[in-house]
Amino acid sequence: GRGRPRTAVTEALVAASDRRGFAVARAAAPLLRPLMRASAGRLWRDDLAYAERRWELRASGRFPG
Structure with a gap:
């Protein structure tokens, strides 16, 4: 009724690896995190x-959903 979304979505990702590339990615994470947040x-x-x-198309009958 107030025009606010009623749905919330929470995502989480946990990853671990002994590979060298993973260690490099972990070291770069502080630099990449703001870019990833912006992209997300x-x-x-x-x-x-x-x-x-x-939703607007379905509500107006112009979308066969």
């Missing part, structure tokens, strides 16, 4: 916009 945020906004467009 952009994807979520795009997904939300897409879902809203589909």
Whole structure:
């Protein structure tokens, strides 16, 4: 009723490896983390916009869903 989303999604990833490349990635994580957060945020906004467009089409009867 207030125009706010009622759905929340939480994701988590835990990874471990003894491989050398993994150690390099772990060392680079502080530099990569802000870029990954920005990219993930952009994807979520795009997904939300897409879902809203589909809902509008279904609600108007222009999308066979």
